[in-house]
Amino acid sequence: MLASRFTARPTEANRKIPHRGTLGMAPKVPAPPSEAAPAHRKGPRRGFLVVAPKSPAPPSEATPPNKNGLHHGTPAVVPRVPAPPSEPASAHRKGPRRGTRVVAPKSPAPPSDAAPPSRKGPRSGTLAVAPKSPAPPSEAAPPSRKGPRSGTLAVAPKSPAPPSEAAPPSRKGPRSGTKCPPIEDLRPLVDPAKSLSLCFTQLTTDNWEENMDGLKSVRALARHHPEHLQTKLHEVCLVLTEAVNNLRSAVACSAMSTLAELHTQLGRAMDNEAQWTGRVLLLKLAQTTNAFIHQQANLALDALVEGCSTSKVISVLLDTGLSHRCVAVRGCTAQHLHQLADILGEEQILTAGKTFTQTFLIAVSKMAVDASPDVRHYGQKMLKGLAHQKGFAALWDRTIPVEDRRPLDKILKKMGH
Numbered sequence: 001m002l003a004s005r006f007t008a009r010p011t012e013a014n015r016k017i018p019h020r021g022t023l024g025m026a027p028k029v030p031a032p033p034s035e036a037a038p039a040h041r042k043g044p045r046r047g048f049l050v051v052a053p054k055s056p057a058p059p060s061e062a063t064p065p066n067k068n069g070l071h072h073g074t075p076a077v078v079p080r081v082p083a084p085p086s087e088p089a090s091a092h093r094k095g096p097r098r099g100t101r102v103v104a105p106k107s108p109a110p111p112s113d114a115a116p117p118s119r120k121g122p123r124s125g126t127l128a129v130a131p132k133s134p135a136p137p138s139e140a141a142p143p144s145r146k147g148p149r150s151g152t153l154a155v156a157p158k159s160p161a162p163p164s165e166a167a168p169p170s171r172k173g174p175r176s177g178t179k180c181p182p183i184e185d186l187r188p189l190v191d192p193a194k195s196l197s198l199c200f201t202q203l204t205t206d207n208w209e210e211n212m213d214g215l216k217s218v219r220a221l222a223r224h225h226p227e228h229l230q231t232k233l234h235e236v237c238l239v240l241t242e243a244v245n246n247l248r249s250a251v252a253c254s255a256m257s258t259l260a261e262l263h264t265q266l267g268r269a270m271d272n273e274a275q276w277t278g279r280v281l282l283l284k285l286a287q288t289t290n291a292f293i294h295q296q297a298n299l300a301l302d303a304l305v306e307g308c309s310t311s312k313v314i315s316v317l318l319d320t321g322l323s324h325r326c327v328a329v330r331g332c333t334a335q336h337l338h339q340l341a342d343i344l345g346e347e348q349i350l351t352a353g354k355t356f357t358q359t360f361l362i363a364v365s366k367m368a369v370d371a372s373p374d375v376r377h378y379g380q381k382m383l384k385g386l387a388h389q390k391g392f393a394a395l396w397d398r399t400i401p402v403e404d405r406r407p408l409d410k411i412l413k414k415m416g417h
Contacts, residue, residue: 189217192225196232203239208248215243215254222258222265229262230269237262237273241280249293256281256296263303274308278316282333286326298332305336305343311356313340318363327372334367334378346385350395361386361399369407383408384415 189195195217202214218236221229229236240262243255259277263270270277281297281304288294305313314337321333341349341360349360364386367379386392400408 186216186220186223188224189220192221192228196221196228199236200239203243208246208251211243211246211251212254215240215251215258218258219261222261226265226269230266233266233269234273237270237276241276244280244284245287249290252284253293253296256284256293256300260296260300260303263300263307267307268309270304271308271312274304274312274316278304278313279320282317282320282324282329285328285332286324289328294328298335301332301336302339305339310340310344310352314356314359314363318359322363322366327374330367330370331372331374331378334370334375337363337367338378338382341382341385346389349386350389350391357395358399361395365400365404365408368411380411380415383411387412387415 199214199217199221202210202217205211218229218240237259240255240259244252244259246252246255259281263274263277278301281300284297285294304316317333317337317340321329324330324333344352350357364379364382367375368383370376370379396405
């Protein structure tokens with residue numbers, strides 16, 4: 001019974017009846033559509049003021065009627081009629097707003113006769129400036145794309161001085177028959193014997209300034225009083241080798257300059273001391289990387305190669321520097337051995353004697369395949385010069401072992417031998 005009370009009774013419109021005790025509300029009846037306004041499903045709600053959108057210019061007669069209208073009960077607002085477009089303004093959909101002043105664009109000024117036609121030129125109303133014409137080039141100036149500016153005075157390049165006829169091929173160090181340039185103006189000593197005794201005292205002290213004075217006195221003795229210096233030459237050379245290893249670079253460089261002066265001024269008289277002086281100069285290259293010290297050591301070795309006998313030179317270079325572990329020492333040895341080959345000549349090397357020739361060829365064969373590129377450069381350069389001489393092939397086969405000749409034969413083939 002209770003269930004039958006709450007069951008919905010079907011009606012013709014199939015509407016749901018509210019529950020008992022609830023207030024029944026009549027469904028909203030839509031307002032009758034206005035005659036002027038067509039049916040439109042999406043419109044503003046009742047009671048809201050509808051503002052009509054701004055209508056564009058009056059449409060032509062062919063324009064179809066608008067379907068969108070107003071709902072029932074909303075007051076219609078007369079659309080604003082836009083002002084008629086001004087005559088100068090052309091028809092444009094996106095123009096200035098109503099009531100604004102239309103300003104005609106400025107017409108560009110006629111182009112100047114001097115100004116060439118260009119898309120990117122001066123602005124309208126600006127004065128066109130004619131480009132400056134370049135000044136005529138000077139007669140002394142050669143035609144060049146990168147030359148002096150217009151109006152500047154052309155300066156002719158300096159031509160290099162002609163090389164001297166007596167100058168041999170370029171080599172590092174003093175050339176054959178030349179002397180090292182004096183570092184300073186050395187004057188003769190008043191009492192050479194007393195100055196020689198004072199030198200030992202000055203060179204054995206710990207004061208570096210006195211060391212410099214003693215080295216200067218030794219250079220003056222070597223230049224102006226060599227006969228007094230030769231009486232104690234060995235003792236002086238031993239003191240100088242200790243000064244080369246001085247920790248103060250100024251004293252070390254001055255000592256190497258003094259050794260260069262001794263080898264230059266005394267020449268063959270330094271043969272007995274070359275074994276000591278050459279060894280300390282080569283080993284100095286392995287103790288430091290200072291470029292100035294390396295330069296002074298190379299200059300002193302140049303003077304040794306120029307002044308001493310050939311047998312002493314090759315003995316010093318090969319005994320100390322041929323198999324040294326330092327690359328700088330081996331490179332300096334190869335450089336000065338090449339200097340010795342330039343002094344003697346390739347033909348003289350092959351005919352100087354069996355011992356000397358074999359020693360020289362063995363040294364060249366090792367330098368030509370050295371790991372350092374500087375050493376290989378001098379070694380292959382000497383090998384190329386010797387390969388052009390007669391009798392080289394026979395001496396080469398007798399001196400160099402077969403297992404060592406294989407990489408060297410490849411180098412000779414590249415040279416065309």
